[in-house]
Amino acid sequence: MKYAVIGAGGMGVQYGVLLQEFAGKDVDFIDTWQDNVEKIREQGGVYVSQDEQDRHLAPISIFYPEEYQGDPDVWIVFLKQMQLDDVLKRCAGLFREHQYVFSAMNGYGHFEKLAAYFDKSHIFGGTALIGAEVYGPGDMNFTGGATAKAMNMCAYDEEHEDEARARVEQDIYEDFTKATLNPTIVSNFMGMCMAKIVFNSVLNTLCTMYQIRFGEFMRHPGARWMTEQLVDEAYTAAEKAGLTLLGTRESEVETICHTAGVAHPLHYPSMYQDLTKGRPTEVDYINGYIASIGREHGYECRLHEFATQELHLAELAFSIHHPEFSGHAHQGDAKA
Ligand SMILES: NC(=O)C1=CN([C@@H]2O[C@H](COP(=O)(O)OP(=O)(O)OC[C@H]3O[C@@H](n4cnc5c(N)ncnc54)[C@H](OP(=O)(O)O)[C@@H]3O)[C@@H](O)[C@H]2O)C=CC1
Numbered sequence: 001m002k003y004a005v006i007g008a009g010g011m012g013v014q015y016g017v018l019l020q021e022f023a024g025k026d027v028d029f030i031d032t033w034q035d036n037v038e039k040i041r042e043q044g045g046v047y048v049s050q051d052e053q054d055r056h057l058a059p060i061s062i063f064y065p066e067e068y069q070g071d072p073d074v075w076i077v078f079l080k081q082m083q084l085d086d087v088l089k090r091c092a093g094l095f096r097e098h099q100y101v102f103s104a105m106n107g108y109g110h111f112e113k114l115a116a117y118f119d120k121s122h123i124f125g126g127t128a129l130i131g132a133e134v135y136g137p138g139d140m141n142f143t144g145g146a147t148a149k150a151m152n153m154c155a156y157d158e159e160h161e162d163e164a165r166a167r168v169e170q171d172i173y174e175d176f177t178k179a180t181l182n183p184t185i186v187s188n189f190m191g192m193c194m195a196k197i198v199f200n201s202v203l204n205t206l207c208t209m210y211q212i213r214f215g216e217f218m219r220h221p222g223a224r225w226m227t228e229q230l231v232d233e234a235y236t237a238a239e240k241a242g243l244t245l246l247g248t249r250e251s252e253v254e255t256i257c258h259t260a261g262v263a264h265p266l267h268y269p270s271m272y273q274d275l276t277k278g279r280p281t282e283v284d285y286i287n288g289y290i291a292s293i294g295r296e297h298g299y300e301c302r303l304h305e306f307a308t309q310e311l312h313l314a315e316l317a318f319s320i321h322h323p324e325f326s327g328h329a330h331q332g333d334a335k336a
């Protein structure tokens with residue numbers, strides 16, 4: 001199978017380079033971030049490291065959407081939620097009926113956007129407990145341990161049996177396994193997505209707001225209680241919407257506390273990387289999404305509404321304290 005990654009940021013490069021290096025796959029990269037594309041071309045590839053070790057130049061082929069002429073079997077999409085509409089528009093001419101698409105972006109909103117370009121039966125979703133960080137154009141670091149990567153994947157249109165799709169799913173699963181991404185195929189698409197959204201709604205949002213690592217959050221005596229409150233409200237909203245999450249409220253709290261305190265205490269969430277570069281965060285698609293499903297089903301998520309606004313306030317505060325980033329100033333688009 002041939003792959004093409006849309007979005008050569010931290011996660012896109014990680015998936016694509018690991019598929020090249022460990023699974024021996026043919027991978028192309030499409031990006032709209034000009035400094036990144038130009039730097040990668042100039043240096044003949046992208047510098048990658050795992051937890052700051054083994055930094056090396058991985059040769060990759062990178063294209064702007066308008067110049068790409070390839071025909072991959074599977075697209076892998078890793079963009080920030082706010083970029084997706086514009087980039088998909090620029091890529092629209094590249095999509096063919098036979099192609100499949102996989103995405104494990106955080107938050108929610110991307111699958112309906114992808115469904116405007118791909119048949120539902122050709123879409124796979126995922127969630128990734130895999131970290132990545134952009135040092136600068138053409139320079140990425142994968143975080144959280146080479147052997148600690150884990151991800152779920154699930155067919156978007158899982159209610160309908162489809163033999164061709166099942167074969168593609170198996171091929172992707174095998175390629176991702178060789179690529180050391182440790183995939184698990186799960187059922188319950190929305191349950192899978194929501195479990196990760198709830199996870200991110202606690203750790204990404206609180207650690208970003210206070211600019212601290214996962215382990216530093218867990219040192220706070222109130223950390224478990226705060227986690228329980230946010231998880232509880234999110235589960236109630238999901239239940240009102242008729243969604244069953246992959247785990248229980250208790251198991252979600254345990255996963256969050258264990259990941260933060262034991263498995264990845266040194267991790268800064270990806271949202272922190274955006275805040276501290278003066279870039280908009282994905283909070284509207286995480287806490288804001290939880291609040292919106294509650295609102296649509298007559299349940300007010302006061303904590304998630306509040307957390308969404310608090311993070312937008314943190315974005316504003318960051319821009320006040322760091323006027324040098326004012327070019328990226330962000331007003332936030334959450335509906336209060
Ligand atoms: N990073 C992580 O650890 C994880 C991320 N995810 C999710 O994966 C998706 C993709 O995230 P990720 O790969 O982290 O995205 P990145 O931040 O690495 O890249 C996304 C885009 O942001 C812009 N950008 C990023 N850094 C800079 C910079 N220093 N200067 C200028 N522009 C920059 C570029 O686009 P442009 O210039 O066009 O704005 C780039 O293409 C998101 O939904 C994220 O939540 C999921 C799990 C873990």
Ligand SMILES: CC(C)(CO)C(=O)C(=O)O
Pocket residue numbers: 106128129130131132200203204267268269270271
């Ligand atoms: C790596 C991980 C799983 C940790 O929160 C993540 O989703 C993020 O940083 O955005």
